[in-house]
Amino acid sequence: MEISVGEAAARLGVSERRVRERIAVGDLRARRVGRAWVLEEAQLARSDRLGRPMSRRVAWAFLDLLAGGSGDGVTQPEQSRLRRKRELLLSSSNPAALLRSWLPSRALVQRWSAAAADLPALRDDERIVLSGLSDVRSGLAAASVVEGYVVARDLDDLVEEYLLSARGEPNVVVHVLDEDRAVSRPLPLPVVLADLADHDGPREAAAVERLLRHLS
Structure with a gap:
């Protein structure tokens, strides 16, 4: 089915x-009908890059803004864009x-x-701040997976103590934080949403939509 630029x-979730910019560079295929462009709706499902990824500094400012903060650490024009x-x-x-497109960094x-x-x-270890699938607010918490944030200086010790291996089926997802980055426990809800979005599955996407209503 073909849809208009506005519907696309x-x-x-973009302007x-x-x-039109993505049509111009060939990222999206479209054809003219009179003065308007129309696109095949099916290709939107395959379009996983919806915007330029934010830098790490801007990404955390955006998460702070979503959580009700002022978006510290960025300039006034950057705050307006966020x-x-x-x-x-x-x-x-x-x-x-x-979220998956904007916040990978x-x-x-x-x-x-x-x-x-x-x-x-591992789930109860104080060095891990649970997030994503392991945060109870997601409604998806499973005993078979542990996901959370770890400060970089603690990672090697955790790998050694729990004999974490790069081989085998992954069941531990670690988001490694810079030494100067601190997070609260529990994590701000927008951080959990970003982690859920990264899993790119229908259950996680539904959880993001449900939890996003708490921010609006």
């Missing part, structure tokens, strides 16, 4: 100008895809394999 923009992105996110029909992600018997102790 609403689906992707109509951004859709407020516009916040409005785009809250009105988007696909917020998980936007917020932390280094590592995936490890651990013995199932060690997961409860």
